Amino acid sequence: LSNFAERADTLNYRCPQMTSDIGINIDAGRHPVVEQVSQSAFIANPVSLTTQRKMLIVTGPNMGGKSTYMRQVALITLMAHIGCFVPADAAQIGEIDRIFTRIGASDDLASGRSTFMVEMTETANILHNATANSLVLMDEIGRGTSTYDGLSLAWSAAEYLAKQVSALTLFATHYFELTQLPELLPAVVNVHLDAIEHDDTIAFMHAVQEGAASKSYGLQVAALAGVPPQVIKAAKHKLHQLENRDNVASEQAPSQVSMNLLAPMPEPSPAMDKLAQINPDDLTPKQALDLLYELKRLAR
Secondary structure (H helix, E strand, O other), rough: OOHHHHHHOOOOOOOOOOOOOOOOOEEEOOOOOOHHOOOOOOOEEEEEEEOOEEEEEEOOOOOOOHHHHHHHHHHHHHHHHHHOOOOOOEEEEOOOEEEEEEEEOOOEHHOOOOOHHHHHHHHHHHHHHHOOEEEEEEOOOOOOOOOHHHHHHEEEHHHHHHHHHHHEEEEEEEOOOHHHHHHHHHEEEEEEEEEEEEEEEEEEEEEEEOOOOOOOHHHHHHHHHOOHHHHHHHHHHHHHHHHHHHHHHHHHHHHHHHHOOOHHHHHHHHOHHHHHHHHHHHOHHHHHHHHHHHHHHHOO
């Protein structure tokens, strides 16, 4: 407690307001570690998670600050619950039973588990155990398999968290298809980390904005990392080819764009499942009448 008090005074922390409501509202939140080790001024960001805004789909470029933003929300929530002042201008923290995270890439080869298997195991644990009072951080689901497999898994996991679990969720992704979830599900909102592109370079603003990101800036980040220029040039050429192919496919079959294919499937009907198992030729008139009443009951 003495350490908490000294750190709060030295680092300009604020006393959080603990509430019995479901939600997390942070004004100008900061990451307690990154702000201390960063060479430049830390960009503070807000977060608002409420019953009408339970899932944030977080997009933006690599190095843009998505993971830092997500982790600072969890750290501020944890610090508040252990009785510490928090790195923010103000914070209202509701009742949180547990914090779940699916962040980073790691394997467990000694136990025969690949990176993707570890990712899916952690995802399964979250989907089974999170509640409406949990805080869930999901960072880049579906990276360890094919594009369509990964996109489908990410989409379905986000949909399950939003519809079945209803947990307070920060869901970071590079699958831009997921940014259409707010159009299909209530309490889902897009936010993005801002960046500015100039010629072949990129400047990360590290500022959270409402709405979806316009692009991922993957090639620009690769160039910053030192990937040879000829590789970047070839990647740009291939990117244009793929984008042109997708544009042609959309024009030829506008109803078959990827998001329509990923639209939520109707729930299976128990009545239809029962009906599919029946052979009408094997039924007596009495059995057919009984079946009709059962189907009516199942269809309610």
